[in-house]
Amino acid sequence: MDTLQLFLEAGFWMAVVRMATPLLFGTLGELICERAGVLNLGIEGIMAAGCMSGWTWVYLGGDLWGGILFAACVGGAFGLLHAIFTVHLGLSQHVTGLGITMLASALSSFVFRMVLPDVTTPPKIVPFAPMDIPILGDIPVLGPIIFNQSPLTLLALILVFFVGWFLKHTPAGLALCMTGENPMAVESQGLSVFAIRTCAVVVGSGLMAVGGAFLTLSAFDAFYIGMVNGRGWICIALVVFSSWKPSKALLGVVLFAAFDALQMRVQQDVSMVIPYQFYLMMPYVFSIVALIIMSRRSAYPKALLVPFRKGER
Amino acid sequence: MQDSTPFLQLLGISKKFGSVTALSKVSLSLHQGEILALLGENGAGKTTLMNILFGHYVADSGSITLNGKELPSGSPRHALKAGLGMVHQHFTLADNMSVFDNITLGTEPLFAFRRKKSEAIRKIKDLINAYELDVDHRSLVKHLSVGQRQRVEILKALYRDTRILILDEPTAVLTPQESEHLFATLRLLVDKGLAIIFITHKLKEVIGVSDRCLVLRHGVVTYEHRTSETDMDTLAREMVGGEVPKVEVLPGAPGETVLSLHMVSACDRHGFSLLHEASLHLRSGEILGIAGVSGNGQGHLADLISGLLSPSSGSFELLGEEVVRLGPVDMVRRGVGRIPEDRTGTGLIGDMNVQENLILENYWKKEVSRYGLLKASFMKKNSEEITSRYDVRCGGEELPVRMMSGGNMQKLILGRVLSEKPSVIMANQPTWGLDVGAATFVHSQLISASRSGAGVIIISEDLDELFKVADVIQVMYQGSLSAPIQPSATNAREMGLAMSGHLDVFTMVSPEEACHAA
Numbered sequence: 001m002d003t004l005q006l007f008l009e010a011g012f013w014m015a016v017v018r019m020a021t022p023l024l025f026g027t028l029g030e031l032i033c034e035r036a037g038v039l040n041l042g043i044e045g046i047m048a049a050g051c052m053s054g055w056t057w058v059y060l061g062g063d064l065w066g067g068i069l070f071a072a073c074v075g076g077a078f079g080l081l082h083a084i085f086t087v088h089l090g091l092s093q094h095v096t097g098l099g100i101t102m103l104a105s106a107l108s109s110f111v112f113r114m115v116l117p118d119v120t121t122p123p124k125i126v127p128f129a130p131m132d133i134p135i136l137g138d139i140p141v142l143g144p145i146i147f148n149q150s151p152l153t154l155l156a157l158i159l160v161f162f163v164g165w166f167l168k169h170t171p172a173g174l175a176l177c178m179t180g181e182n183p184m185a186v187e188s189q190g191l192s193v194f195a196i197r198t199c200a201v202v203v204g205s206g207l208m209a210v211g212g213a214f215l216t217l218s219a220f221d222a223f224y225i226g227m228v229n230g231r232g233w234i235c236i237a238l239v240v241f242s243s244w245k246p247s248k249a250l251l252g253v254v255l256f257a258a259f260d261a262l263q264m265r266v267q268q269d270v271s272m273v274i275p276y277q278f279y280l281m282m283p284y285v286f287s288i289v290a291l292i293i294m295s296r297r298s299a300y301p302k303a304l305l306v307p308f309r310k311g312e313r
Numbered sequence: 314m315q316d317s318t319p320f321l322q323l324l325g326i327s328k329k330f331g332s333v334t335a336l337s338k339v340s341l342s343l344h345q346g347e348i349l350a351l352l353g354e355n356g357a358g359k360t361t362l363m364n365i366l367f368g369h370y371v372a373d374s375g376s377i378t379l380n381g382k383e384l385p386s387g388s389p390r391h392a393l394k395a396g397l398g399m400v401h402q403h404f405t406l407a408d409n410m411s412v413f414d415n416i417t418l419g420t421e422p423l424f425a426f427r428r429k430k431s432e433a434i435r436k437i438k439d440l441i442n443a444y445e446l447d448v449d450h451r452s453l454v455k456h457l458s459v460g461q462r463q464r465v466e467i468l469k470a471l472y473r474d475t476r477i478l479i480l481d482e483p484t485a486v487l488t489p490q491e492s493e494h495l496f497a498t499l500r501l502l503v504d505k506g507l508a509i510i511f512i513t514h515k516l517k518e519v520i521g522v523s524d525r526c527l528v529l530r531h532g533v534v535t536y537e538h539r540t541s542e543t544d545m546d547t548l549a550r551e552m553v554g555g556e557v558p559k560v561e562v563l564p565g566a567p568g569e570t571v572l573s574l575h576m577v578s579a580c581d582r583h584g585f586s587l588l589h590e591a592s593l594h595l596r597s598g599e600i601l602g603i604a605g606v607s608g609n610g611q612g613h614l615a616d617l618i619s620g621l622l623s624p625s626s627g628s629f630e631l632l633g634e635e636v637v638r639l640g641p642v643d644m645v646r647r648g649v650g651r652i653p654e655d656r657t658g659t660g661l662i663g664d665m666n667v668q669e670n671l672i673l674e675n676y677w678k679k680e681v682s683r684y685g686l687l688k689a690s691f692m693k694k695n696s697e698e699i700t701s702r703y704d705v706r707c708g709g710e711e712l713p714v715r716m717m718s719g720g721n722m723q724k725l726i727l728g729r730v731l732s733e734k735p736s737v738i739m740a741n742q743p744t745w746g747l748d749v750g751a752a753t754f755v756h757s758q759l760i761s762a763s764r765s766g767a768g769v770i771i772i773s774e775d776l777d778e779l780f781k782v783a784d785v786i787q788v789m790y791q792g793s794l795s796a797p798i799q800p801s802a803t804n805a806r807e808m809g810l811a812m813s814g815h816l817d818v819f820t821m822v823s824p825e826e827a828c829h830a831a
Contacts (some may be wrong), residue, residue: 119644
């Protein structure tokens with residue numbers, strides 16, 4: 001197979017955009033948390049909880065969009081837990097985040113087993129169908145890649161621009177960024193650091209869970225234990241890669257997904273001399289190299305990881 | 314000029330931090346159109362009082378009435394709404410954001426789709442013109458000088474139509490010229506009907522700008538008077554609570570050079586210049602003062618002499634030997650004593666006790682440890698000796714040192730350094746945050762160390778301190794050092810010029826003129 005030719009195929013780019021979708025939700029969610037100054041290592045578990053809760057909602061008879069909304073609420077609830085520990089009690093963001101990941105992952109498996117005690121092969125649901133938008137879908141090249149996708153993919157792309165706009169041009173976005181830079185600046189202007197950080201973590205966690213729900217309600221049609229498979233951790237790396245900017249996050253996510261899609265295509269080719277494990281490694285090697293290059297220059301939010309305690313010097 | 318009813322009234326404010334009483338039944342009133350100076354030593358409770366007024370802290374008891382209405386406690390939002398504005402000593406600005414963003418944050422409803430920028434910019438420009446607060450609203454805060462940042466803080470308050478402006482130690486970071494500019498601005502504001510509370514520990518400023526003054530000592534108001542009817546001596550006595558201790562400065566007899574830097578430059582790992590062709594010559598028996606506005610490379614100079622930073626070019630000699638790639642341990646062993654700026658961060662280990670902290674720099678010596686084991690008897694004797702000789706009150710040698718006051722911590726560091734009889738002493742901001750008693754003690758110890766043969770470098774942002782104790786002064790600006798000058802041959806105005814970048818001001822003065830100025 002000619003690798004160069006692969007890049008010209010619309011099918012390849014469709015796969016890239018599809019694979020990018022859960023990462024896009026996760027990265028935007030993490031970016032919102034970190035811009036407010038809170039690292040959320042609960043992302044891996046929150047995505048798993050989103051996977052499970054969205055799927056369970058639909059399996060028990062709810063509709064697909066209801067499943068997405070339910071997943072967002074479950075994610076938001078874990079976010080609230082994270083915020084109570086790290087924002088209000090000022091505990092370590094690393095430890096709390098890892099704890100949330102373990103709790104949410106384990107709870108997801110547990111609830112799944114409770115709902116389906118005696119099943120060996122996971123049952124399936126009817127996932128989101130690709131959209132069929134009349135005019136936009138007929139645009140050559142771009143049409144199938146962007147508009148013949150699941151509606152969640154389109155939502156994720158719109159969100160990139162919305163979050164970018166929100167952070168840059170709205171008063172609330174300014175307050176959020178300022179909280180991540182210097183909480184005292186926010187407090188001395190009469191705004192509540194606690195409220196802003198809590199909101200950011202809840203909303204961000206909700207987005208992460210939607211990214212998880214995409215896996216069970218759109219990319220696949222069943223829930224497997226461990227299906228998030230490190231995507232959450234990749235999102236954390238992508239946030240650093242993006243220098244905490246949504247537009248660059250889109251670039252990073254697409255790059256990563258492209259490597260991932262390439263890896264999948266290439267490893268199917270049996271005539272290849274190189275063992276397929278090397279291709280499996282590719283996206284991760286890429287993210288490490290990209291991190292090394294980008295993070296030297298990136299200006300991280302100054303108050304990231306610093307708890308704010310009112311009334312202390 | 315004044316109404317009979319006060320605009321702002323604080324009644325019986327008390328506050329405790331743990332078991333320490335910070336404020337006890339403090340009352341204060343402020344009228345429109347006046348400048349009230351709040352005078353007191355470090356730790357007297359001035360900042361605590363203002364933080365209660367602004368809502369950062371909640372008072373244990375007492376009430377605040379503004380314009381006839383009681384102000385809810387613990388809410389900066391209500392304080393801002395009522396017309397209070399505060400310029401904090403440690404600026405509350407976000408470095409990576411623009412001046413404009415810092416000023417307008419929280420001034421419009423949070424949930425709008427767009428920010429109203431053009432109106433806001435017009436208002437900010439009007440304020441800048443009206444009060445001569447020269448600063449560009451588009452630049453990032455991190456690119457501004459300290460003086461400009463302070464103007465942004467004042468703009469932040471004025472943008473919200475402040476009626477009462479509180480300034481916490483506003484001149485601590487300014488050159489004399491910038492201070493004058495600030496005072497002119499304050500006069501302008503008062504003429505427009507604002508009321509100002511000005512927190513300071515500098516007597517000259519109280520006399521210079523305030524209409525009325527209030528002295529706070531150990532959390533109690535001890536004195537209140539119209540400024541025109543009082544004088545500096547009275548204020549000083551009230552502030553300290555007795556006669557002001559004086560430092561006796563013995564004449565020095567400089568000997569041979571103990572430390573010299575010749576055209577030394579240094580960079581960080583990104584290639585950013587930290588020191589630029591800095592030269593200095595320190596002789597034994599001499600106190601060299603390094604003046605400058607904070608953040609002009611004083612910390613890097615201290616790091617260089619402590620062995621934490623190596624020069625990228627130029628020569629660095631210690632006791633006649635070239636210093637090449639020596640770490641902090643080597644510098645200590647060669648006789649450099651270090652009194653760092655950050656007492657709890659780099660000077661002491663807060664969770665360790667007095668005995669342990671005292672051997673941090675000499676634990677390797679034979680009398681302190683043998684076969685890798687510390688000698689408990691030596692540690693005990695050592696700490697008893699030093700704590701009594703340097704008057705360290707620690708409340709028990711087994712307690713972690715973070716429980717001690719700033720003054721006692723500094724005496725402990727001083728004791729550790731001086732008992733090793735170093736030939737060079739590098740003291741960075743040795744009296745920062747200390748009360749007059751402790752500061753005087755530190756000064757007299759450093760002077761006597763120098764008179765018995767050590768070369769002492771004192772880095773300070775407080776010009777009065779350097780004029781008091783230094784034999785020669787060099788000014789630091791953006792990593793460069795000026796030529797040395799004797800304090801008697803210069804004045805505050807020239808120093809201010811040098812501190813704002815005119816490092817050549819001393820070299821232009823001819824010896825005759827220097828004599829004349831003295």
